[in-house]
Amino acid sequence: MKNILILGATSAIAERFAQRYANQDCRFYLVSRNQIRLDNVADDLRVRGAKDVITESLDLTETSGHNHFMTSVIGRLEHIDIALIAYGSLSNQPACEGDSELSLKELNTNCLSVISLLTLLANVFEKQASGCIAVISSVAGDRGRQSNYIYGTAKGALTIFLQGLRNRLDRKGVHVLTIKPGFVDTPMTQDFKKGLLWVSPKSIAKGIENAIKRKKDTVYLPFFWRYIMLIIKFIPERIFKRMSL
Amino acid sequence: MKHGASWGRYPTVEQDTIPLYWRDQPLPDKPSMLAYGQGRSYGDVCLNDGAVILPTANLQRFIQFDSDKGILRAEAGVTLAQILSLVMPKGWFLAVTPGTKFVSLGGAVANDVHGKNHHRAGSFGCHVSAFELLRSDGQRLLCSPEQNEDWFKATIGGLGLTGLISWVEIKLKPITSFHIDQQVCCFANLEEFLALNDVMERDWEYTVAWIDCLAKGRKLGRGLYMAGNHADDKELAIKTIDEPALTMPVDAPGFLLNRYTVKSFNTLYYQKPRKHVSNVHYDSYFYPLDKIAHWNRMYGKRGFFQYQCVIPMAKSQHALSQILQAIAKSGQASFLSVVKKFGENLPPGLLSFPRPGITLAMDMANRGDKTLRLLDQLDEITMQNNGAVYPAKDARMSGLAYKSYYPEWQTFSQYIDPKFSSSFWRRVTSSTGQQ
Numbered sequence: 001m002k003n004i005l006i007l008g009a010t011s012a013i014a015e016r017f018a019q020r021y022a023n024q025d026c027r028f029y030l031v032s033r034n035q036i037r038l039d040n041v042a043d044d045l046r047v048r049g050a051k052d053v054i055t056e057s058l059d060l061t062e063t064s065g066h067n068h069f070m071t072s073v074i075g076r077l078e079h080i081d082i083a084l085i086a087y088g089s090l091s092n093q094p095a096c097e098g099d100s101e102l103s104l105k106e107l108n109t110n111c112l113s114v115i116s117l118l119t120l121l122a123n124v125f126e127k128q129a130s131g132c133i134a135v136i137s138s139v140a141g142d143r144g145r146q147s148n149y150i151y152g153t154a155k156g157a158l159t160i161f162l163q164g165l166r167n168r169l170d171r172k173g174v175h176v177l178t179i180k181p182g183f184v185d186t187p188m189t190q191d192f193k194k195g196l197l198w199v200s201p202k203s204i205a206k207g208i209e210n211a212i213k214r215k216k217d218t219v220y221l222p223f224f225w226r227y228i229m230l231i232i233k234f235i236p237e238r239i240f241k242r243m244s245l
Numbered sequence: 246m247k248h249g250a251s252w253g254r255y256p257t258v259e260q261d262t263i264p265l266y267w268r269d270q271p272l273p274d275k276p277s278m279l280a281y282g283q284g285r286s287y288g289d290v291c292l293n294d295g296a297v298i299l300p301t302a303n304l305q306r307f308i309q310f311d312s313d314k315g316i317l318r319a320e321a322g323v324t325l326a327q328i329l330s331l332v333m334p335k336g337w338f339l340a341v342t343p344g345t346k347f348v349s350l351g352g353a354v355a356n357d358v359h360g361k362n363h364h365r366a367g368s369f370g371c372h373v374s375a376f377e378l379l380r381s382d383g384q385r386l387l388c389s390p391e392q393n394e395d396w397f398k399a400t401i402g403g404l405g406l407t408g409l410i411s412w413v414e415i416k417l418k419p420i421t422s423f424h425i426d427q428q429v430c431c432f433a434n435l436e437e438f439l440a441l442n443d444v445m446e447r448d449w450e451y452t453v454a455w456i457d458c459l460a461k462g463r464k465l466g467r468g469l470y471m472a473g474n475h476a477d478d479k480e481l482a483i484k485t486i487d488e489p490a491l492t493m494p495v496d497a498p499g500f501l502l503n504r505y506t507v508k509s510f511n512t513l514y515y516q517k518p519r520k521h522v523s524n525v526h527y528d529s530y531f532y533p534l535d536k537i538a539h540w541n542r543m544y545g546k547r548g549f550f551q552y553q554c555v556i557p558m559a560k561s562q563h564a565l566s567q568i569l570q571a572i573a574k575s576g577q578a579s580f581l582s583v584v585k586k587f588g589e590n591l592p593p594g595l596l597s598f599p600r601p602g603i604t605l606a607m608d609m610a611n612r613g614d615k616t617l618r619l620l621d622q623l624d625e626i627t628m629q630n631n632g633a634v635y636p637a638k639d640a641r642m643s644g645l646a647y648k649s650y651y652p653e654w655q656t657f658s659q660y661i662d663p664k665f666s667s668s669f670w671r672r673v674t675s676s677t678g679q680q
């Protein structure tokens with residue numbers, strides 16, 4: 001049996017991910033703030049064949065609770081095969097520009113609190129010397145842009161942290177996966193006008209499962225974002241600074 | 246506002262889209278809303294021009310499955326395809342299924358859909374044991390044949406107008422195989438069809454016939470009869486697909502479907518040598534069209550109409566030959582024409598379409614006024630013979646016709662949620678719809 005820990009289990013991407021594993025002899029440990037919705041997700045996974053589903057409602061952005069939380073996870077799971085970190089918030093850039101407190105809060109949600117959890121998780125995985133730590137970052141972290149650089153900063157820092165972590169844990173047999181989705185049609189992006197580049201959370205979930213199976217380091221989802229971001233990163237700064245992306 | 250259309254791609258509307266994600270979510274505060282499932286209705290029952298639709302595709306969670314008793318509860322956006330993938334390996338099947346599995350539970354209830362086993366099983370609503378109805382004032386009504394019975398009846402076949410169905414509980418039927426034993430035979434005319442049907446219905450759970458709409462004179466009403474039963478070969482392990490595979494990427498040019506191409510298609514189909522008895526995969530028996538996603542694009546940009554009516558038994562032979570004659574005379578070929586006898590089961594919904602009689606369904610390319618005139622003519626025949634037309638497949642019937650087919654519409658009106666409406670409902674009940 002596989003043990004899968006999902007932080008931010010009510011995220012649309014995380015939910016579709018869990019559904020893919022539900023009939024593969026798995027036990028889930030699901031965490032998010034909203035207990036009712038966690039129960040909705042858990043019931044669904046049970047019907048789809050999950051062996052066991054544990055839920056815990058917790059605000060993961062409150063880092064003071066992390067030690068206690070990790071102890072209880074270890075107490076109940078013993079071994080973690082996959083840990084997926086999926087929670088996050090698409091920061092309101094203009095609002096952040098006028099409010100430094102808000103900017104810091106967003107950085108905490110999307111980066112600092114995740115680093116805090118990863119620090120604890122890394123030690124667990126290092127000790128068990130196996131398993132996969134998969135974290136949803138974003139293409140937004142590949143280059144700072146005026147339209148969402150608070151969110152981009154958080155995801156960019158997270159990406160760099162994961163590089164370091166991978167470098168440390170690879171030799172211990174632990175797989176660290178950085179997931180960089182492009183535009184995904186989920187509640188987070190509900191108010192955006194959707195065009196050709198948009199994909200469903202279901203297809204992202206499939207991409208994550210594949211990347212875990214193939215032990216990829218970093219995966220762009222869908223794949224073409226690798227090339228889009230290559231071009232975007234390639235534009236010289238003196239030109240880029242005048243563009244409005 | 247976004248451009249919208251249903252399966253028939255006619256009419257097209259401008260509407261806002263507010264997707265729903267969780268069943269505990271309150272409804273948005275909008276003056277005019279309508280739930281939207283998979284948009285597999287052909288006309289405007291799932292459209293809300295100038296207002297808001299609430300896509301339910303993300304309400305895709307299962308809630309409970311009793312695999313001993315075959316009772317499944319799931320959110321209303323779950324599709325029949327998703328249900329089959331879950332329940333078939335455990336030996337269960339849908340008690341009633343329409344000709345495509347890419348419809349949502351909510352949509353199946355709101356149109357009270359029927360399948361090839363109507364003569365035995367009745368409509369989809371006959372197998373619904375409960376659902377939750379969310380009203381715009383925040384009320385959540387648990388509806389079942391015992392509880393809130395009047396809301397239960399109004400919502401089954403209620404065209405989405407009574408509020409949002411958030412989850413549905415259905416009773417499944419046991420099977421022991423993925424396969425269907427199929428028998429195909431020919432009939433020469435409507436009279437033969439009726440006689441054949443009487444015999445076949447006794448032994449076959451699923452029955453349906455295909456009619457050659459272009460045959461005239463002595464050949465009028467010739468066709469193929471296709472009967473099926475669940476096989477008993479204990480084969481439950483085949484992989485199922487829960488999303489359409491091949492796509493029809495572009496619109497076919499309109500000229501592809503003229504009278505001659507359809508005629509040769511129909512003749513070919515009729516003459517195609519067929520094994521009389523065969524054992525086929527359930528997908529190819531129940532959902533032949535699902536193999537090609539977006540086959541509706543075959544009709545080109547102007548879209549197409551479906552006409553599906555039911556005529557009471559006593560008048561069926563007469564009325565159907567009138568209808569077939571009118572179509573043959575107009576030269577407006579129908580690509581697919583299907584006939585089936587509905588059983589005596591009384592429909593569970595106040596506005597359900599299925600009722601005892603013979604139902605005929607056909608596609609027709611949209612050739613503008615000419616097609617609309619023909620369809621009006623067919624309505625005349627249906628009205629004269631106390632029949633009814635299926636709203637799920639309609640984009641053009643007049644208010645007068647609707648009210649004659651569904652005299653219960655006024656009783657039904659009191660159950661309509663004040664903040665729910667549809668393009669269809671406004672069309673058939675507005676004062677201009679009177680003439």
Ligand SMILES: Cc1cc2nc3c(=O)[nH]c(=O)nc-3n(C[C@H](O)[C@H](O)[C@H](O)COP(=O)(O)OP(=O)(O)OC[C@H]3O[C@@H](n4cnc5c(N)ncnc54)[C@H](O)[C@@H]3O)c2cc1C
Nearest residue numbers: 282283284285286343344349351352355358359404405410
């Ligand atoms: C190839 C094909 C074959 C078909 N064969 C058959 C057949 O054999 N028999 C048959 O009966 N029909 C048949 N149909 C029609 C189809 O089954 C119905 O139109 C069905 O209702 C479509 O479901 P949907 O999820 O796409 O709903 P939509 O078309 O999106 O909506 C249909 C209605 O349901 C309402 N609705 C949807 N979800 C909810 C909800 N959660 N709460 C409240 N109201 C809701 C909508 O407001 C609308 O009024 C066929 C259609 C196709 C394309």
Ligand SMILES: NC(=O)c1ccc[n+]([C@@H]2O[C@H](COP(=O)([O-])OP(=O)(O)OC[C@H]3O[C@@H](n4cnc5c(N)ncnc54)[C@H](OP(=O)(O)O)[C@@H]3O)[C@@H](O)[C@H]2O)c1
Nearest residue numbers: 010011012013032033034086087088089138183184186188
């Ligand atoms: N959607 C996209 O286009 C896209 C693109 C690239 C990357 N991503 C990333 O993908 C991940 C999943 O996102 P999604 O698109 O699936 O979004 P989603 O469905 O909206 O889910 C967001 C999740 O984050 C949690 N959350 C939201 N705000 C929070 C906050 N302030 N504090 C703590 N938790 C919060 C929510 O859980 P509760 O409210 O239940 O606690 C929810 O589980 C995120 O990390 C996101 O940054 C998304």
